[in-house]
Amino acid sequence: MAQFVAAGRGQITTRAQEIEADRQKKAAELQPEELSNIERRILQFQQSHILDKITNGIGGIRPKIGGLITGSGFTLGPEYYRDDLASGKLIFRTSARFSTRRYQLYDLELEMPRLANDRVFLDLLAMHRNYPQMDYYGPGPHSKLTGRSDYRLEDTSADFRGGVRPVKAVRLGVTGGYVAVNTGDGTNQRLASTPRIYNASQTPGVDRQSNFLRGGVFAALDTRDNPGGPRRGLNYSGAYTYYRDTELERYSFRRLDVELQNYLPFLNERRVIALRAKSTLTYANPGQSVPFYFQPVVGGSEDLRGFRNFRFYDNNMIAMTAEYRYEIFAGLDMALFADAGKVFPRPSEWNFDDLEASYGIGMRFNVRNSVFMRIDAGFSREGAQVWVKFNNVF
Amino acid sequence: MGKVQQRVLTAWAIFSLSAAGAPRFYPDDPLTVIPAPQRVEKAKKRKISEYYDYFYNTFGHPGERNKNGHVIDSREVNTLGEAPDSAWYTNRHAGKRMTIAELVRGTGNTTPPSPGGKWKVIAGKSEGVTPGLTIEDTRGNKYLLKFDPVTDPELATGADTIGAKFFYALGYNVPENYPITFDRAQLVIGEKAEFSDTKGRKRAMNAGDVDFLLTRVPANPDGSYRALASRFISGELLGPFRYNGTRRDDPNDTVPHELRRDLRGLFVFASWLNHTDAKSSNSMDALVDEGGLRYIRHYLIDFGAAFGSDSFMAKSPRNGNVYMFDWRTSAKEFFTFGLYTPKWMSADYPHIRGVGRLESGAFDPEKWHSNYENPAFENCLPVDAYWAAKKVMAFRDDEIRALVNTGQYSEPAAVDYLTKTLMARRDKIGRTWYSRVLPLEDFEVRENQLTFVDLAVANKYMPSRTYSWQWSTFDNATGRKEAIPAETSPHLPRSVQTAADGAYYAADIQAEDPAKRVTVYMRRKGAGYQIAGIDRTW
Numbered sequence: 001m002a003q004f005v006a007a008g009r010g011q012i013t014t015r016a017q018e019i020e021a022d023r024q025k026k027a028a029e030l031q032p033e034e035l036s037n038i039e040r041r042i043l044q045f046q047q048s049h050i051l052d053k054i055t056n057g058i059g060g061i062r063p064k065i066g067g068l069i070t071g072s073g074f075t076l077g078p079e080y081y082r083d084d085l086a087s088g089k090l091i092f093r094t095s096a097r098f099s100t101r102r103y104q105l106y107d108l109e110l111e112m113p114r115l116a117n118d119r120v121f122l123d124l125l126a127m128h129r130n131y132p133q134m135d136y137y138g139p140g141p142h143s144k145l146t147g148r149s150d151y152r153l154e155d156t157s158a159d160f161r162g163g164v165r166p167v168k169a170v171r172l173g174v175t176g177g178y179v180a181v182n183t184g185d186g187t188n189q190r191l192a193s194t195p196r197i198y199n200a201s202q203t204p205g206v207d208r209q210s211n212f213l214r215g216g217v218f219a220a221l222d223t224r225d226n227p228g229g230p231r232r233g234l235n236y237s238g239a240y241t242y243y244r245d246t247e248l249e250r251y252s253f254r255r256l257d258v259e260l261q262n263y264l265p266f267l268n269e270r271r272v273i274a275l276r277a278k279s280t281l282t283y284a285n286p287g288q289s290v291p292f293y294f295q296p297v298v299g300g301s302e303d304l305r306g307f308r309n310f311r312f313y314d315n316n317m318i319a320m321t322a323e324y325r326y327e328i329f330a331g332l333d334m335a336l337f338a339d340a341g342k343v344f345p346r347p348s349e350w351n352f353d354d355l356e357a358s359y360g361i362g363m364r365f366n367v368r369n370s371v372f373m374r375i376d377a378g379f380s381r382e383g384a385q386v387w388v389k390f391n392n393v394f
Numbered sequence: 395m396g397k398v399q400q401r402v403l404t405a406w407a408i409f410s411l412s413a414a415g416a417p418r419f420y421p422d423d424p425l426t427v428i429p430a431p432q433r434v435e436k437a438k439k440r441k442i443s444e445y446y447d448y449f450y451n452t453f454g455h456p457g458e459r460n461k462n463g464h465v466i467d468s469r470e471v472n473t474l475g476e477a478p479d480s481a482w483y484t485n486r487h488a489g490k491r492m493t494i495a496e497l498v499r500g501t502g503n504t505t506p507p508s509p510g511g512k513w514k515v516i517a518g519k520s521e522g523v524t525p526g527l528t529i530e531d532t533r534g535n536k537y538l539l540k541f542d543p544v545t546d547p548e549l550a551t552g553a554d555t556i557g558a559k560f561f562y563a564l565g566y567n568v569p570e571n572y573p574i575t576f577d578r579a580q581l582v583i584g585e586k587a588e589f590s591d592t593k594g595r596k597r598a599m600n601a602g603d604v605d606f607l608l609t610r611v612p613a614n615p616d617g618s619y620r621a622l623a624s625r626f627i628s629g630e631l632l633g634p635f636r637y638n639g640t641r642r643d644d645p646n647d648t649v650p651h652e653l654r655r656d657l658r659g660l661f662v663f664a665s666w667l668n669h670t671d672a673k674s675s676n677s678m679d680a681l682v683d684e685g686g687l688r689y690i691r692h693y694l695i696d697f698g699a700a701f702g703s704d705s706f707m708a709k710s711p712r713n714g715n716v717y718m719f720d721w722r723t724s725a726k727e728f729f730t731f732g733l734y735t736p737k738w739m740s741a742d743y744p745h746i747r748g749v750g751r752l753e754s755g756a757f758d759p760e761k762w763h764s765n766y767e768n769p770a771f772e773n774c775l776p777v778d779a780y781w782a783a784k785k786v787m788a789f790r791d792d793e794i795r796a797l798v799n800t801g802q803y804s805e806p807a808a809v810d811y812l813t814k815t816l817m818a819r820r821d822k823i824g825r826t827w828y829s830r831v832l833p834l835e836d837f838e839v840r841e842n843q844l845t846f847v848d849l850a851v852a853n854k855y856m857p858s859r860t861y862s863w864q865w866s867t868f869d870n871a872t873g874r875k876e877a878i879p880a881e882t883s884p885h886l887p888r889s890v891q892t893a894a895d896g897a898y899y900a901a902d903i904q905a906e907d908p909a910k911r912v913t914v915y916m917r918r919k920g921a922g923y924q925i926a927g928i929d930r931t932w
Binding site: 012013014015016018019020022023024025026027031032033034035038039042043046049084087088089114267268269270271324326327329330331334336368369 | 416420421422423425428429431432437438440441442443445446450472591595602605606609610632640641642643644645646647648706707710711712716718719720723724727728731732735738739740741743751
């Protein structure tokens with residue numbers, strides 16, 4: 001070999017010698033295999049698991065971003081989260097969250113989603129909320145934009161939710177709990193306070209609040225392929241809940257919630273028609289009424305997206321949405337949507353007359369097919385609204 | 395794949411850039427085996443960043459690339475246009491037919507984790523999209539256990555198993571992969587076992603961690619688990635290779651990877667098997683010691699995202715058809731509100747356990763895409779693809795079925811569908827790439843006549859055709875070719891028949907397309923002739 005090198009390239013007489021000459025040349029210039037500075041720093045960043053520590057936390061403690069009601073502003077707070085207890089069968093979570101608009105939420109949850117070989121589930125949740133700037137435009141479908149006010153909603157609740165999963169797609173269960181509610185003046189200086197401009201005859205419960213025992217049953221059928229960003233299947237759910245006013249005995253009522261979602265894919269699921277219809281009907285006990293803070297609402301980022309948050313309150317509501325979703329690339333879908341809905345005072349008025357409508361376009365960003373952020377622009381007779389949300393609409 | 399529109403005469407098919415004045419052919423051409431590698435005393439272990447790799451390849455376009463008007467021929471190719479055996483590649487099935495037993499054996503099929511006795515868990519991870527365990531069996535062999543997604547049993551483990559078999563037969567170095575079934579009771583925790591939890595934190599592992607991890611993988615009705623046991627590659631693992639440039643600490647790695655025929659041609663193999671995740675992090679360099687010689691061997695690993703699988707779920711129909719992010723396609727879809735619908739969106743996929751999304755109807759061998767840019771794939775020229783297509787076409791129907799069977803699918807329909815789909819994709823590859831060059835092979839002199847097989851005709855892609863010939867003298871020292879007048883038939887000219895030992899002649903052959911020409915270089919050797927080299931234009 002040394003002889004060959006000494007002879008130099010000019011005396012190469014075989015292909016093997018030519019290859020060997022290239023190797024000798026390279027051997028004389030060997031350097032350690034290194035990453036570029038930028039790649040090394042990216043790799044160090046990855047290996048430091050900083051993002052994991054932010055999203056998953058250290059010692060179970062992690063920052064919790066968002067999760068409060070729409071309109072609360074940017075929300076942040078500490079959360080203690082463990083999903084590795086009892087071999088993954090027990091999830092414990094507790095958090096305190098604060099928003100830029102001084103909304104507060106404290107909660108504690110114990111979840112057992114996979115008991116009895118995935119046949120039984122149980123969820124215990126205790127929560128205290130203090131939302132100081134809840135919008136209220138007055139009762140009914142004809143409320144005016146100029147009637148905007150705000151109020152403080154403060155409640156403390158403890159609930160359980162348990163049931164069975166007879167087959168994978170079906171959940172049947174019961175709920176029960178207790179909730180103590182308080183409302184008061186809102187803190188938005190630009191708005192009138194709800195208790196000061198609406199009276200109890202218009203807005204039941206605005207004068208005095210009460211405490212409630214609540215319980216009911218629910219059923220759900222869920223065949224969606226991927227709940228984080230469904231492209232096919234359906235998700236039907238219904239719940240019937242009785243609220244018993246244990247203090248004032250003026251606001252006992254029953255509430256029926258039904259929601260139907262259908263996902264109709266075509267072109268190999270790169271295009272999806274997503275349909276949703278939901279309705280809430282309430283039935284007050286004789287001589288009693290449904291307090292406004294438990295009334296269903298339409299308008300905002302989840303339905304009627306061309307209207308402001310909490311735009312319409314009443315005892316009952318119906319809302320429908322159709323979206324045409326089309327994939328742009330692996331991490332982004334676009335959506336053209338149309339919303340319709342209304343609130344109404346009596347269940348007997350359940351019909352499709354006089355629906356409010358909005359339409360718009362949205363962007364859905366996803367990671368591994370789960371939507372983590374959406375931007376929706378909605379348009380209606382009341383103008384345009386832009387929503388930036390860290391969830392999927394449905 | 396990079397589109398080089400301009401038809402360019404191939405340069406010499408050489409291993410490296412020959413020095414000025416070097417002859418076209420050396421006496422040892424065509425070389426079928428690369429000389430034994432130089433000893434590598436040490437090499438640095440290093441990981442790479444997957445994020446960096448994605449962005450660098452997507453937006454940085456690294457390596458030396460073909461451009462319009464500037465074609466860079468493949469290197470580490472012998473004068474016949476074949477990739478010789480090396481630390482990267484070994485001519486296997488297409489070179490010397492393997493028996494079905496050899497195909498099924500692959501890189502090895504006799505050392506799955508020992509069925510009896512306990513397996514010691516030495517590491518586990520629950521982070522990432524799919525959990526994994528590292529075990530040591532009773533013989534001390536180490537394996538990585540990989541699992542299927544809960545939603546798609548048999549999907550990733552099947553793909554990883556048969557992917558390794560195919561890529562081994564195609565010529566690459568791969569790990570031994572075994573689909574296995576085991577009971578929880580077989581696993582015991584090693585004394586120094588380490589667990590990487592859902593948050594990426596490392597700590598001592600306990601039995602509860604195994605239980606937790608197994609809640610995230612599909613269980614069989616009898617409570618057992620199916621997994622893919624990938625035996626650790628022997629030698630010192632150095633980390634992935636890149637598809638551009640060379641390793642700076644390996645004296646034997648002299649050819650930029652984006653120029654290697656065996657990596658450019660991998661584009662065709664990956665398209666056949668829908669190995670969309672053919673990226674650096676699914677490769678491995680290992681410093682091996684064979685008979686006292688230490689050198690770096692290059693492996694392809696992790697085929698869990700091949701065929702219809704995307705490892706953690708069934709493939710998106712987009713996979714294999716466009717990059718994960720592609721400006722042009724995205725813009726069309728955005729501005730047409732989704733009315734732009736390429737053919738692949740309408741492809742038919744069956745719903746068969748373990749198959750995921752793999753099809754042949756919309757498959758276009760020229761338009762196939764890996765998940766993101768791969769410098770070697772971008773450089774794949776028609777001659778590179780033709781080289782690879784011959785390897786693909788070497789697989790008979792029964793051989794494909796035998797390899798698919800190694801995936802141990804519970805539904806016979808899965809084996810049937812995968813086999814038929816791979817057959818159809820194989821045929822498309824042959825039909826496509828055999829039309830991009832003049833596919834003449836198996837040259838030999840019989841009764842003073844130069845004969846060959848036209849692969850397009852032999853495969854019935856076209857009826858028999860006529861060829862035009864021109865014989866020339868060839869000066870090996872200068873590379874000058876001089877036509878011999880009136881010698882335009884397959885018959886060897888008289889001057890060739892009476893030539894002295896070591897004299898060179900060339901025959902230019904073309905069919906209906908004058909741009910597609912094959913030049914065969916012959917060397918007089920004793921009383922016979924040797925095919926010294928083949929050039930192709932397209």
